[in-house]
Amino acid sequence: MKSKSLMPFENLAEGLKADKLDVFKREVKDTLTNGQLTEYQKTAALAKLAENTMPYPEVSDRAREFLELGVICNMFEGAAPYRPRYVSPDYSVPLRNGSDYLEMGPAKNLYDAVTMLLAAYSYVPSITGFPVFFGPVDELLEPYMDTVSEEEARQLLRMFWQLLDKQVPDGFAHANIGPRRTRAGEIMLELDYEFGNTVPNLSFKYDKDITDRDYVVQAVSNALKWNKPYIVNHKMNVANWGENYAVASCYNLFPIGGGSHTLTRLNLRRMVEEHEGDTDSFLSETLVESAKYLVEVINSRNRWLVEEVKFFENSFLAREGWIDLKNFTAMAGFVGLAEAVNILMEREGKSSRYGHDSEANELSTRIIARLHEALKEQPALHCEASENRVIFHAQTGIDVDIDITPGARVPVNDEPHIYGHIETLAPHDKYFDGGVSSIFVFDNTARDNPEAVLDMVHAALDQGLRLFAVTSGDSELIRISGWLMKRIDLEKFRQSDNVRMGSSNLGSAGVENLGHLQRRVNYLERSIVSGDRDE
Amino acid sequence: MSEGLVARTLVNSFVDGPGNRYVVFLQGCNFNCLYCHNPETINLCNSCGVCVVTCPAGALQKADGLVTWQADICVSCDKCIEVCPYSSQPKAVSMTAREVVVGIKKYERYISGVTVGGGEPTQQPEFLADVLRLVKEETGLSTFVDSNGSASREVWELIRPYLDSTLIDLKAFDDTVHQKLTGWSNGQVLKSIELLSSWDKLYEIRLVIAPGYTDNMDNLRDTVKFLLSLDNEVGLKLIKFRPFGTKGEAKDWPVPEDSLIDAMVDEAKALGLKRVKRSL
Numbered sequence: 001m002k003s004k005s006l007m008p009f010e011n012l013a014e015g016l017k018a019d020k021l022d023v024f025k026r027e028v029k030d031t032l033t034n035g036q037l038t039e040y041q042k043t044a045a046l047a048k049l050a051e052n053t054m055p056y057p058e059v060s061d062r063a064r065e066f067l068e069l070g071v072i073c074n075m076f077e078g079a080a081p082y083r084p085r086y087v088s089p090d091y092s093v094p095l096r097n098g099s100d101y102l103e104m105g106p107a108k109n110l111y112d113a114v115t116m117l118l119a120a121y122s123y124v125p126s127i128t129g130f131p132v133f134f135g136p137v138d139e140l141l142e143p144y145m146d147t148v149s150e151e152e153a154r155q156l157l158r159m160f161w162q163l164l165d166k167q168v169p170d171g172f173a174h175a176n177i178g179p180r181r182t183r184a185g186e187i188m189l190e191l192d193y194e195f196g197n198t199v200p201n202l203s204f205k206y207d208k209d210i211t212d213r214d215y216v217v218q219a220v221s222n223a224l225k226w227n228k229p230y231i232v233n234h235k236m237n238v239a240n241w242g243e244n245y246a247v248a249s250c251y252n253l254f255p256i257g258g259g260s261h262t263l264t265r266l267n268l269r270r271m272v273e274e275h276e277g278d279t280d281s282f283l284s285e286t287l288v289e290s291a292k293y294l295v296e297v298i299n300s301r302n303r304w305l306v307e308e309v310k311f312f313e314n315s316f317l318a319r320e321g322w323i324d325l326k327n328f329t330a331m332a333g334f335v336g337l338a339e340a341v342n343i344l345m346e347r348e349g350k351s352s353r354y355g356h357d358s359e360a361n362e363l364s365t366r367i368i369a370r371l372h373e374a375l376k377e378q379p380a381l382h383c384e385a386s387e388n389r390v391i392f393h394a395q396t397g398i399d400v401d402i403d404i405t406p407g408a409r410v411p412v413n414d415e416p417h418i419y420g421h422i423e424t425l426a427p428h429d430k431y432f433d434g435g436v437s438s439i440f441v442f443d444n445t446a447r448d449n450p451e452a453v454l455d456m457v458h459a460a461l462d463q464g465l466r467l468f469a470v471t472s473g474d475s476e477l478i479r480i481s482g483w484l485m486k487r488i489d490l491e492k493f494r495q496s497d498n499v500r501m502g503s504s505n506l507g508s509a510g511v512e513n514l515g516h517l518q519r520r521v522n523y524l525e526r527s528i529v530s531g532d533r534d535e
Numbered sequence: 536m537s538e539g540l541v542a543r544t545l546v547n548s549f550v551d552g553p554g555n556r557y558v559v560f561l562q563g564c565n566f567n568c569l570y571c572h573n574p575e576t577i578n579l580c581n582s583c584g585v586c587v588v589t590c591p592a593g594a595l596q597k598a599d600g601l602v603t604w605q606a607d608i609c610v611s612c613d614k615c616i617e618v619c620p621y622s623s624q625p626k627a628v629s630m631t632a633r634e635v636v637v638g639i640k641k642y643e644r645y646i647s648g649v650t651v652g653g654g655e656p657t658q659q660p661e662f663l664a665d666v667l668r669l670v671k672e673e674t675g676l677s678t679f680v681d682s683n684g685s686a687s688r689e690v691w692e693l694i695r696p697y698l699d700s701t702l703i704d705l706k707a708f709d710d711t712v713h714q715k716l717t718g719w720s721n722g723q724v725l726k727s728i729e730l731l732s733s734w735d736k737l738y739e740i741r742l743v744i745a746p747g748y749t750d751n752m753d754n755l756r757d758t759v760k761f762l763l764s765l766d767n768e769v770g771l772k773l774i775k776f777r778p779f780g781t782k783g784e785a786k787d788w789p790v791p792e793d794s795l796i797d798a799m800v801d802e803a804k805a806l807g808l809k810r811v812k813r814s815l
Contacts, residue, residue: 419546419645445549448812451647452547452555459645 007052010079012064016053024053044129054080057300057308063293071270072294075263075333075398081301082309083125085331088133088246089322090257091140094120101316109147113140114160121168124317126249130170133248134200135256137175138185145183157187165197172249175200179207179234181215192229193222202229203247203467208458210234220450220457223470224442231468233429233461240433250396251467253435255385258327260434262301265333265395266290268340268367269404279344279363283370291332291374295390298330299381306382329385331434332375333395337364338405338414355410355424365427368408372431386433393434407436415441418456426463439469447472536631539662542576542624542654544635546642550814552679552702552738554647557639559666562627564655566683566717568706570745570776570785575616575624576654586615586625595625604628622782632665640674648677648699657686660693667697679738683717684724691730700738701731707749708757716748725761732765739770739810744791744799746776755799759806770810773799 006012007027009020016024031037031045056064056079066072077085095116098105102120107113117140124131141160145153164173177185192202204219205211211234219229230251237245237253244256254260275286305311312318312325341354341364352359372392380390394407405411408428415421418440425438438460446453457468540562548558564577571577582602587595594609595602602625609626616624639649649670656663657680667678680694681702705724707713713721731737742758744750762769775796778786796813803811 417546419642442549444815449549449554451553452549455555455645455647462644 006068006074007049010052012056012067012079015055015079024049040129048076048078051078051080051082056080057304059297059300060293063296063300066290066293067297069270069274071267071274071290072297073265073267073398074297075265075395077127077262077264077301080309081262081305083311083315084259084261084305084328085127085263086132086248086252086254087124087126087259087317087323088248088254088256089120089124089135089317090244091117091120091135091322093257093320093322095140097320099316099320101320107144110141110144110153110156111148113144114156117141118160118163118167120322121164126172128170128172130168130173132172132174132252133246133259134164134168134173134175135246136177137200138177138182138188142182142184153183154187157184158191161188161191161195161200162197165195165199168199171198171201173199173201174203174246174248176203176205176232176247177229178205178215178219178232179211181212186215186218189218189222189229193225196226201249203232203251204229205232205234205237205247206457206461207234207238208461216457217450217454220453220470221447224444224447224450224453224472227469227471230437231457231461231470233464233466233468236430236461236464236466247435247467251435251437252331252393253433254329254331254391255327257322257324258329258385259323260391261305261328261330261382262298263331263333263393263395264294264298264301265335265393266294266371267336267404268334269336269343272340272343279348282344283366287367287370288374291371292378294332295375295378295380298332298390302330302380302382325382326384329383329434330380330390331393332390333393333407333434334371335395335397335401335406336404337367337394337408338411339403340367353414355414355416355421361424361427364408364424368428368431391434392432394428394432394436396437408432409438419459422456422460422463422465426460426465429464429466432466435466437467437469438465439471441471441473443473536633537662537665538629538631539635539659539666540579540627541630541635542573542627544638547645548650551650551652551681552648552700553677555645556648556650556679557642557646557676558681559635559639559649559651559656561651561653561656561659561663562624563658564653564683565658565685566655566719567622568717569748569783570716570743570781570788571622572777572780574622574780574782575619576627577622580623580625580627581621583621585620586618589614589618632662632669635666636669636673639670639676643674643676646676648679650679650681650702652681652702655683655685656680657682657690657694660686660690664694664697667694671697682727684721684727685719686727687723688726688730691727695734695736698736700736702739702741703728703731703737704741704743705758706743708754708761712748712754716745728761729765732767732769735767737765737767737769739772741772741774743774743776744796745785746788746791750791750795752799752802755802756806759803759808763807768809770812771803771808772812772814773803774814 009016009023011017027049031042095107095113104116107116121131126132177188206216223229232247241253241255245253246256247253271286271290275282317323338354341360345352345360354360354364375392376389380388383389397406408425410421410424429436442453453470460468542560542562545558548556551558560576562576563579567577580602582600584597584602587597587602591612592608592610594605595615604625651663651666670676670678677699678697679700679702680698684703706716710721728737740762742749762771773796775791776788777790778788800811800813
């Protein structure tokens with residue numbers, strides 16, 4: 001079975017061959033004539049087609065077989081990467097020092113600072129062609145707030161926030177706010193509430209010992225209206241990365257001033273399907289072997305990017321110190337934990353189900369712990385930011401995923417009551433130094449009582465959950481996996497209009513395949529119980 | 536340790552006071568409101584047995600003149616509640632205050648507090664006091680009571696040491712309307728509201744907007760003026776009448792227009808009340 005994330009003409013060992021030229025041309029033609037893509041999106045797609053005529057960076061036969069089987073998935077990252085998948089520049093560098101490359105001096109006031117950031121974003125590459133990280137925007141701009149009047153500051157931030165959405169039409173583009181209250185951050189939360197724009201995707205770093213309570217309540221109120229910001233467990237992330245970490249794209253974590261060369265993932269469901277043997281041998285053999293080949297594939301890509309493409313020697317971002325190779329790492333992701341656990345349980349003749357029964361949940365934690373250990377045993381190339389090891393990421397899915405649940409999530413519509421849901425997910429999260437996201441759906445009675453949602457957030461974070469994403473059943477923004485799209489964009493795309501947001505094209509397939517619109521609301525009625533039975 | 540009759544429990548609620556709350560509904564109410572949304576909590580089961588034959592799961596049985604319910608095979612279809620001719624249910628269970636609090640403590644990390652409602656919780660005053668006392672002694676949770684306000688000063692005094700605050704229904708300001716709606720005078724309700732307010736233990740007044748009874752601005756204005764005269768700053772929640780769960784004539788009442796509820800919220804705020812909410 002050929003992996004769905006490879007293009008039909010791709011040949012991993014040799015690149016495009018003459019007998020597939022017609023297939024290749026058909027793909028080019030389909031792209032050129034696709035009315036659902038904007039010109040920019042066509043250009044990006046054509047570039048991807050050209051890249052994928054190349055052979056993959058060299059890997060062993062067995063690793064290539066894993067890629068072809070779809071056990072290892074390259075996430076449409078391309079055959080021959082020429083920029084890191086994720087870049088999270090330290091934007092305080094050009095603000096402070098100016099930039100020779102941009103021919104701009106240091107920012108002296110809020111006008112300069114906003115101009116610098118908006119200019120800088122258009123030079124930051126990533127897998128999507130847009131920046132995936134806008135920086136800790138509150139901390140970046142707060143030092144300049146006093147350089148202008150309060151009214152001017154508000155107007156400038158208003159322009160800034162509006163232009164993020166209009167100039168970077170991509171739902172993966174992610175800004176961070178918090179954990180400390182700032183005037184800039186407060187205004188940004190107000191603006192985000194007012195606009196309801198897809199961009200920026202937004203994370204709120206939260207530590208109850210640092211963050212003011214009414215500040216986080218405002219963040220939760222925003223989330224109940226627009227499904228963002230996500231509440232991020234700051235303490236936990238600081239323990240892995242120190243204070244200076246980025247939450248970018250689909251909740252990925254890495255240092256500011258760095259990024260991730262690649263994100264390549266394992267499909268746990270496919271691994272279990274390919275595995276012949278019992279659960280113990282899955283843990284001790286298949287899991288370990290897969291981890292080894294995954295790191296091999298990752299290393300081949302890191303080496304290609306750093307040593308052949310010489311990205312870090314050629315990029316002005318590195319030259320001017322916005323990024324540094326020593327702050328880079330690479331992400332090993334996975335999907336399909338739920339299916340893997342349920343299939344293994346079934347094979348043992350057990351009805352225990354992930355999210356609902358303790359035996360299945362315990363197996364899930366064993367799988368994650370073992371996979372983490374196996375990944376961290378392998379040396380990783382050019383991953384100085386994480387002690388020359390890959391980092392582990394619960395991946396949020398791509399549009400071709402059918403019957404594969406993102407990361408460690410419980411399948412949509414099979415989620416248990418929220419308390420059990422939290423208790424299912426929290427035990428894994430300490431392993432996910434590369435990020436994870438858990439989505440909890442609330443009905444609209446929660447909008448009048450954000451403190452109640454905050455109670456759940458506290459319980460979850462105290463139990464070790466790394467990121468709490470609030471979703472409201474009837475929000476205008478639909479959460480696809482790690483990003484948001486507007487309901488109206490989905491309707492337009494279905495009616496074959498092209499839409500401004502590149503990510504929405506990915507979203508429309510994702511919505512249909514993953515059942516996001518049906519994501520179950522934690523209706524209060526579900527917890528109604530009789531007498532003393534409170535399960 | 537006192538025993539009480541518990542109608543049911545909820546492990547999470549967003550609409551019974553501040554934060555996420557565990558809710559205990561006690562069985563039995565002295566009022567008989569036309570629009571009661573959970574009439575199965577009004578009376579104590581008289582073991583007539585009508586429900587036993589309708590149970591699809593075989594969870595109900597009648598032996599020695601008593602109807603019993605088996606929780607572990609119940610499928611929660613609520614058929615027994617639907618057919619009960621006596622505004623009761625076979626699923627209320629007798630529990631000690633200790634058992635109730637053990638149930639609450641399992642969820643302590645997820646909640647801000649506990650709200651005891653009903654039925655009418657003050658109809659079981661010793662049990663109510665024991666539950667609240669144990670919660671206060673053994674957890675850091677806040678304690679709220681959701682009541683129709685008919686209890687005497689003695690009952691409020693009994694629970695006062697363990698009570699953080701209350702949610703009180705003021706079903707109509709005009710006593711004649713109140714009597715038509717509930718079968719009781721609102722004299723003691725108004726006294727309870729004043730008493731609880733003077734203790735700073737009054738969080739929210741609830742008013743169901745019932746067509747033909749309280750869907751008018753006069754009742755709203757009288758209510759708001761009364762609330763503004765109180766010692767503490769109290770919230771007001773306007774609840775749109777819905778036919779769900781009701782029995783008798785209210786089943787056929789129309790649902791008030793959202794525009795009316797919104798206008799009432801605006802009016803209450805314009806009169807000077809700060810915390811005004813409405814139900815969905």
